[in-house]
Amino acid sequence: MSPRIVLVGPMGVGKTTVGELLAERLGCTFRDTDADIVAAEGREISDIFIEEGEPHFRELERRAVREALADHDGVLALGGGAVMDEGTRALLAEHAVVYLSMDVEEAVKRTGLNVARPLLAVNPRKQWRELMEARRPLYQEVARVVVATDGRAPEEVAEAVLEALELKQA
Numbered sequence: 001m002s003p004r005i006v007l008v009g010p011m012g013v014g015k016t017t018v019g020e021l022l023a024e025r026l027g028c029t030f031r032d033t034d035a036d037i038v039a040a041e042g043r044e045i046s047d048i049f050i051e052e053g054e055p056h057f058r059e060l061e062r063r064a065v066r067e068a069l070a071d072h073d074g075v076l077a078l079g080g081g082a083v084m085d086e087g088t089r090a091l092l093a094e095h096a097v098v099y100l101s102m103d104v105e106e107a108v109k110r111t112g113l114n115v116a117r118p119l120l121a122v123n124p125r126k127q128w129r130e131l132m133e134a135r136r137p138l139y140q141e142v143a144r145v146v147v148a149t150d151g152r153a154p155e156e157v158a159e160a161v162l163e164a165l166e167l168k169q170a
């Protein structure tokens with residue numbers, strides 16, 4: 001079993017939103033590894049970051065990704081930082097991975113000063129620039145296709161994903 005689509009990309013790019021739309025369009029189920037981790041741990045992701053740190057979260061995430069890739073045949077969204085972990089990147093080989101991209105200005109506009117996202121608490125524009133520079137090559141490495149989301153509504157992004165993967169019904 002393997003997910004029909006796996007979505008990667010930065011925080012706030014729309015992996016969860018577009019993933020749900022895609023599942024609706026394809027008539028399959030949607031799964032999100034962040035939600036799996038919250039359910040398994042019984043606490044919020046921001047609490048895991050604060051209480052045990054990012055490396056521990058990445059381990060939990062690698063396990064969640066491994067399980068979801070093996071058990072789920074619908075649409076799967078990963079957390080934005082999943083690709084930071086080499087083991088997680090290796091798990092993604094051979095899967096239908098889509099990189100949802102956005103530029104820094106779009107990222108700042110979308111996420112604003114949302115402190116619920118632990119990596120963006122201070123100086124969002126600078127943090128975004130650094131985060132994108134570090135992660136862009138990793139998203140590109142794991143992805144089969146790249147879909148730009150700048151200035152597109154979630155429905156348009158979902159449509160573009162189906163086209164890019166040639167999953168669109170005629």
Ligand SMILES: Nc1ncnc2c1ncn2[C@@H]1O[C@H](COP(=O)(O)OP(=O)(O)O)[C@@H](O)[C@H]1O
Nearest residue numbers: 010011012013014015016017110149152153154
């Ligand atoms: N294409 C889009 N254009 C504008 N806002 C979007 C778009 N996609 C998602 N959003 C909004 O951005 C926020 C983050 O979306 P979400 O799906 O949670 O992203 P992710 O799972 O990638 O972190 C939500 O408030 C969502 O409504």
Ligand SMILES: O=C(O)C1=C[C@@H](OP(=O)(O)O)[C@@H](O)[C@H](O)C1
Nearest residue numbers: 010011012034045078079080081
């Ligand atoms: O980019 C990151 O490092 C993270 C992104 C989040 O997921 P979303 O991309 O779904 O917001 C979540 O996994 C955690 O807060 C860490």
Ligand SMILES: [Mg+2]
Nearest residue numbers: 015016034077
């Ligand atoms: Mg999400």
